[in-house]
Amino acid sequence: MAVEHILFNSLRFIVRQHPELPDELERSLDHLWDHADDGTRDDEALREIARKFLKSLRAES
Numbered sequence: 701m702a703v704e705h706i707l708f709n710s711l712r713f714i715v716r717q718h719p720e721l722p723d724e725l726e727r728s729l730d731h732l733w734d735h736a737d738d739g740t741r742d743d744e745a746l747r748e749i750a751r752k753f754l755k756s757l758r759a760e761s
Contacts (some may be wrong), residue, residue, distance in 0.1 A: 702725060708756070708757070710754070711757055711758050712757065712761065714721075715757060715761050716761070719753075719761065722754050722757055722758050724759070726728045726751070726754055729750055729751065732746060732747050732750060733746065734746045
């Protein structure tokens, strides 16, 4: 929880100076994948979590 808080607030700070960052990060999500090597692997679920994170970041900006 602490790492997520620090990461989110750091990104929020950066986005104020670089408002294009959320769009750039969203374009990179196709390359994001779940590292599980068993039946629990779910690449799309991982990408959806990242999309929600970016949506929150945009709402804060």
